[in-house]
Amino acid sequence: MKKVPLASSSGLSPIVILVRPQLAVNIGMVARAMMNCGLSELRLVQPKENHLSPEAISGSSGAAVILEQARVFDSLQSALQDIQYVQATTARVRDMAKRVYVPEKAHALTAKRLTKGQKVAWLFGPERTGLENDDLIMADALVQIPLNPAHSSLNLSQAVLIMGYTWWIRHKKPTEILMTGNSKVANKHELDLFLDSLEHKLERAGYFHFPEKTDRMKRNLRNIFTRSDLTSSEIKTLYSVISYIK
């Protein structure tokens, strides 16, 4: 069976449990969001619709493997039998004593449990109502996704996506790359040769007609082209441009 790439380098990741999901298409979209974020194990508690229906498969757009591997349970309790640590996502604060974390904080605790060899599950409730208190009771902690208080409702797959994305990028450092396609950034020698021939062209064209300003004008020109990480092919383009300087 096709293996789904896992999220964490350790090869361990949380199990997604959908409690009483209503619509097959949403189960499919959850599978898609899981695959986006390298999550592989899905459990369904009393799903109203078939998670292998055409709606579910098309909703998963390419993540059907997760639906095929998903296990269905007749109660949340039975779905949690082999789990050591449970986090329940909820939008509303209830009259219940529970720790509530934002995803980033919750993930740090999840990672600790996973590295201890424990199984961790994330609970997501039905589309309309969310998890009920009887579900939340079974969780070690609650997770609340901090959103605009004026409009915090997310659909099921979006809640899974935010939990999954924040988990997926946990170990990723903010990076910056210069994408240069098939070309590479020019070295300073290539740049200097171009700037020299540009100055030469402009000199001949009478561009530097105030001797006292010439040096500054040349500095400004060099600065313009030095700032912009020109690639070798872009410099070729500029050569052909200045070839039209008469």
Place this chain on the structure above:
Amino acid sequence: MKKVPLASSSGLSPIVILVRPQLAVNIGMVARAMMNCGLSELRLVQPKENHLSPEAISGSSGAAVILEQARVFDSLQSALQDIQYVQATTARVRDMAKRVYVPEKAHALTAKRLTKGQKVAWLFGPERTGLENDDLIMADALVQIPLNPAHSSLNLSQAVLIMGYTWWIRHKKPTEILMTGNSKVANKHELDLFLDSLEHKLERAGYFHFPEKTDRMKRNLRNIFTRSDLTSSEIKTLYSVISYIK
């Protein structure tokens, strides 16, 4: 007109520009994701369908105000007239020299521009194809959402949601709260009184029948109830429980 709460404390946030969006329902779902993340200004370039259609309004589920305020343009160029800094989201790397950032890094640059009073726009392409090279050319930088390379396709509103969510939480520290509903965590005096009466009950019931083990058994009991941040009302519950100890 109803004002949409803004994302950053400074009251400034990026403008979302959808380039040639195909489906009205997706435009609506983008508005919903924007409102989730406190983003308010939406611009549409050559939308295929009407962003005020019933499909769009229902897709926005409560964020119609963003659709009503949205402006439509006949070209990306005209949509960018008043913008100083443009980031284009893209899934594929192109043959073009551009800086590419992950969202967290891109947001740091966006914040700098906004605090300088500059307008910043995020570009999102059509559902099926994404942005074309002619669109990307107009961007100062590209943003690539790092996802499972084996399955990185996101739908339009999910891409907006991840950009918006990572922007929205930029200033939020990972927090942990103990949610106790209407009750408060018991103080140590309440806890001690309860543990004393528990021990008293168990003593009378003959629970401590090995004198040499009594101290350790009492320590264990105290530890169980001390670990769990009992609230005052939970302690009341436990009192009624132990009242049944004969």
